[in-house]
Amino acid sequence: MRVLIINMAAATDRMAFMAAQMRHFGFDWERIEAVTPATLTPPAADPVWHRWQRPLRVTEMALCASHMAAWRRVLVLDAPCLVLEDDAVLASGLPGFLQSVDELGGVEHISLETRGRKKLVARVPHPGVPIRRLWQDRTGSAAYVVTPAGARKLLRHAATVGGPSDAIISATYDMASYQADPAQAIQLDQCAAYGVPQAIPTTSLIDVVRKPAAMDGYSTLRRYGFRRRRIMAQIRMGLRQVLRVFTASRRHIVPAADWPEIYVKTLDAKGTD
Template structure:
């Protein structure tokens, strides 16, 4: 299975790391150029960017478009692919999983990542050891397997409305979503939580970016539209907890620290 690595041309150090990591793991890959924060807002109309639950930063718009481009590649290739952000670290067990998923059925998306937050899972694994149905996840789009069926659903959803990429993925209950536990991936900013060596400088352009004045609500009517959509989204997120109360559990995902030891060998 091929990996699509989202990488900005202005981040060569991350590109260099992914070259090391994916060759070390023996995973076929190609780079998918990330969209820039300066160009992304112009790729959709101003009206489109105001259809989410809150105004988006330009970096968040760029992130959504970058993932959207990967989804289109998956649909065109008509085969599942591993989508990676360029600061994602993978377990040495990832290649084994990529071979095993050929036998899986009925899946649109499989999350490999943990963000050190609790997620809602079905209590019993399905089809494969460590594979659980994912009912609710709050964030994380650094490492996930996406099937063409899931990619098509995400394209259709994001053509209708805008949103943060990971929120769009994990609030799409029309997706047949699954999670690996122990998790097989994490982003560089979460290494400290698990005592894992971090070979990359940790920084987030999204965290330091601010909402452009053009995207701030222009009046009370627009402000209340965002508030109402946010209220509806919270009701939407409550559904899996209510409907799966007895068959699910909310838990922190495990990480096998030794499976990331090879990262310490990276010299930069």
Template sequence: MNVFVINLPQSKDRREFQVKQLECLKLEYTFLEAVSIHDISDAQYEAQGFGWQRPLKKVELACFLSHKKAWEMVSQSNTAALILEDDAILVADIQKILKELDASFNNHQPDLINLEVRSRKKIIGKMPVYSSKELKYNLFELFQERTGTGGYILFPTGAKKLLDKTKRVAPATADAFIFSTYELNAYQIEPAALIQEDQMPIYGLVAHEQFESVIGRSEHFKPEYKSIVEKLSFKKRRLMGQLAMAIRYVQVMWKAKKRDIRLDQDKFKVE
């Protein structure tokens, strides 16, 4: 399985951290140069940054385009890949997990497996579809996710579905775009096998953040609108998005449960 690490060349501290982490974990990897806000012209931003439920920040559009580059690499190589943002922290036994996941699906191969936990409940299957007694983790169907693209395994079938969607749907935040693609056969691993660095204090893994945020989290972003008409247009899109999520929940509620994903602190190597 390939490992792609999305990284801006100027983020040298994150690159150095990932080199140290991945070599310690004995994973072969490739750095994928992230799209920078300086790579996005004003014309491109106007064309691609205003088709979602609110205006995207340039850094959010750059993040989306960076993930799209990773999807293209998965599609071109026709090989599954672990896609990481450069602030991702992995569990100590990730190599064994990847090997097992890569060999465990012969007839019903998933499109995407999410490894992450990020302070929000997820809608997952009530019962696991796969369990590893040796590595002590379970896989659940993932029906609804709201935030987090720090790390996920993408299979060629999933890459095709996401790339096909980019041809007919405007860019969004990377997590919103991925997890509103309900045709994906998506799964969640538990205990979580990855956490982004800014979440580590919340889960008791470190006292405070180590890296300065580059992507710019959107949880508290207040958009500005050019006019009342534009604001109403975005509000309509947001309502449609909320309706789609509600319909999704109704469709799966008989076999799903909304809950937090467990994290095992002992599985992480924290220095």
């Protein structure tokens, strides 16, 4: 399975870490140039970025656009791909997991990560592979498998309502989404919480831009739109839980037991192995 790594050119330490993981696992991979606020298309003023449930940081817009670039690449390759942000830490068993799901029918997206929040997943796991139907996620877009069919649905959703990448994925309800259980990836900032070796220090590239002051500078009509969409999204999530009360439950997905210790000694951020 091809691996697509979203990386900002300036983040050489992260790219070196990801390249080290790719060499360790022997993955076939390529780098996706991350969109930055300076290269964001459409620009931040475009209406598509103001149709979410709240005002977005320009860095959130850029990350969403970066994932959209990865989804378009999935369509070009016309095959399932593993999409990674450049702070994803990968479990030792990931190659075997990917092999087991590579040709699995009826699956369009598999979240590989866990991040300390419960997810609404099927009570009964898949009979053949260690995944569960994922009915509602809330956070995390650092590591997932997506098929061309899933990529089309994600692009269609994001093109009309630009939002945080993880929220776009979580709210694409017409996509057949699953959760790896146990989780096969976490982000670097979760290593301490889960007792996983952390190769490099990390800081959030989203948080380098301050969160927009609540509704400041927006018209009354646009502020109403944000609030209405927020309320409707909460109602949809609540209904999904109620409708699946007998077949799904909210649970914390535990991470896999084994994680390789990969330490970066050189900063080689060149594109593709």
